[in-house]
Amino acid sequence: MPELPEVETIRRNMLAHKGRRIVAAELLREDILRCRDYEAQRLVGRSLKDFQRRGKFLIAELDEAGCIVLHMGMSGRFYGLAEEADQALPHVHFILHLEGGHKLLYQDPRRFGGIWFCADAAALFAKMGPEPLEKDFTAQYLAAVLARRQSAVKVVLLDQQLIAGLGNIYVDEALFAAGIHPQRPAAALTPPEIKRLHKAIRQVLKQGIAMRGTSFRDYRDGFNRPGDFQNYLKVYGKAGAPCPRCGEPLQKMTLGGRGTHYCANCQA
DNA sequence: CGCTAGTCCTGTCTGC
């Protein structure tokens, strides 16, 4: 499930295609398109000016006519292939053919993701919270956000309107690193806990990026290669295994409808 | 406004 580190990894990989011209665009599934400010045909002849990321969204900026925004949802992939690699791949919904014999494939079996052909992407992100790796995400900001919410701290951290880019894996890992129980009411966290959590969120995301993302199941990078961070997870997907800190069996519960992994002994 | 529950989707896993 591509979260901030996975989308950032894909973005960095996509920079290999920066400046390349689009020679053809195939939208193979209409219902994957969430915004149609312009038709796919309008992409032909444009070039990929730059690649940006906002939260879990990847933005391909065009030299004119706006941009292409992609969200990988749960199972989405976006990667480059040589043009001659033409074996029939399942669940490919969008293909950008580029000059120089390259093509970019958007592939998403579960179709929780989507694509936007936007004249201006700013409106898409108007309500989105700050980037957790940018300077405006401070411990003070986190404290203010948590103070006005009574929900479980994990549920609050997953709210994209409060913090952009956190998903189920990195939230569980950050709460473990900070020694905070995922079910704690957000407003009940103490200032030292908030400081630890703030640091843990940034640390875990940076580690995830350094390891090119977590391939727990479906995720692949911009070259269709798995990431490495699944080998460094402490709690996610490890219910029943011994806690790496204290050795007690890790627990699993459901919070906000999501599988939640934690150590009942280390996370208070 | 805050919060919960329901919805979408299909590959993979579990139990009989």
Place this chain on the structure above:
DNA sequence: TGCAGACAGGACTAGC
């Protein structure tokens, strides 16, 4: 071995 059902969850919506 085969099949039915459970399970995974990001973002959005309705309803209280």
